[in-house]
Amino acid sequence: MELLAPGEEGLDGGGADRTAEIAHHVEEARCGSRLGRRNFGFGTLANFLLGFALYGSAYLLPEYLAVSQGFDAEQIGSVMAWTGLPQLLVIPLVPLLMKRIDARFLVGLGLVIFAASCFMNLWLDRIMPRRSSSGPT
Numbered sequence: 001m002e003l004l005a006p007g008e009e010g011l012d013g014g015g016a017d018r019t020a021e022i023a024h025h026v027e028e029a030r031c032g033s034r035l036g037r038r039n040f041g042f043g044t045l046a047n048f049l050l051g052f053a054l055y056g057s058a059y060l061l062p063e064y065l066a067v068s069q070g071f072d073a074e075q076i077g078s079v080m081a082w083t084g085l086p087q088l089l090v091i092p093l094v095p096l097l098m099k100r101i102d103a104r105f106l107v108g109l110g111l112v113i114f115a116a117s118c119f120m121n122l123w124l125d126r127i128m129p130r131r132s133s134s135g136p137t
Helices: 015-030 038-067 073-100 103-123
Strands: none
Touching: 038 073, 038 103, 073 103
């Protein structure tokens, strides 16, 4: 690309070079070259799945408790408060663990534990409180 003074245009009007550059960027974006990179694509997929699971546990579980079980806001809060307790206990240990264990392994372990806790909710239904001793009847 030739250097021109402001207001000057080359023989082709300067548009062909800009058009080719824009077409290159559009083609790169359209082919998904960033998502095709292993780490970036895997990270994007993992974040999407984690967001989906967090939505399910943070919104749908309280909604289930309200609609299907008839819990009021206080009862839902007392059930959901238990989800924060493990976080409070583990957070002070994270810097110590990261010094000794690879961060990727810790993230993977956390995702596996979170997935296991989500799979425990598979058997929730309308008669769940009658089958267990916890929760209002």
